[in-house]
Amino acid sequence: GAVVSQHPSRVICKSGTSVKIECRSLDFQATTMFWYRQFPKKSLMLMATSNEGSKATYEQGVEKDKFLINHASLTLSTLTVTSAHPEDSSFYICSVRTSWDEQFFGPGTRLTVL
């Protein structure tokens, strides 16, 4: 399978600041990565599909100007939460899609906005 890392594992920021979360595919060249959001004791909600070298595809209801996704290389996708507010506090998880249609997940990033 693919090994996926995320950085940072947790971040606390003030309201109004921007936070960047990195997702790295350590041993697989991923043309497609996904970003999910997980609320406490709830399921994963797909936010967007990150495509290497092109614009991300956002799910309905996800603000693309607030959640900026960049997938500049086959091993790195970044999610930037702009002008973060307390309601953006959540667990953000990325995954890598392999050529055999399986997804391998990162460990997640806990974002807390004060």
Next chain:
Amino acid sequence: AQRVTQPEKLLSVFKGAPVELKCNYSYSGSPELFWYVQYSRQRLQLLLRHISRESIKGFTADLNKGETSFHLKKPFAQEEDSAMYYCALMRGSQGNLIFGKGTKLSVKP
């Protein structure tokens, strides 16, 4: 509408008892379904997918198109099976996954 339903939030069984975690789906195309598991303090990982027809850690799942179900079963539960289980449906050509809300399995000694 594309949807995955896991009706049970929590399932508690004793060690050695059979387990069935329910999953129903709604999808207009030909479904591709997965079960993912998340052990305590670990990341989500694939348990099995219906096209591989494998048995992983003693778990099996059969796709029933008539009942639109993909229930996960194990004949004899072990304590180490305690975890959160998510059923997921792959949607579209990009491989997006739609997850159910998950079922927490607790296996008591």
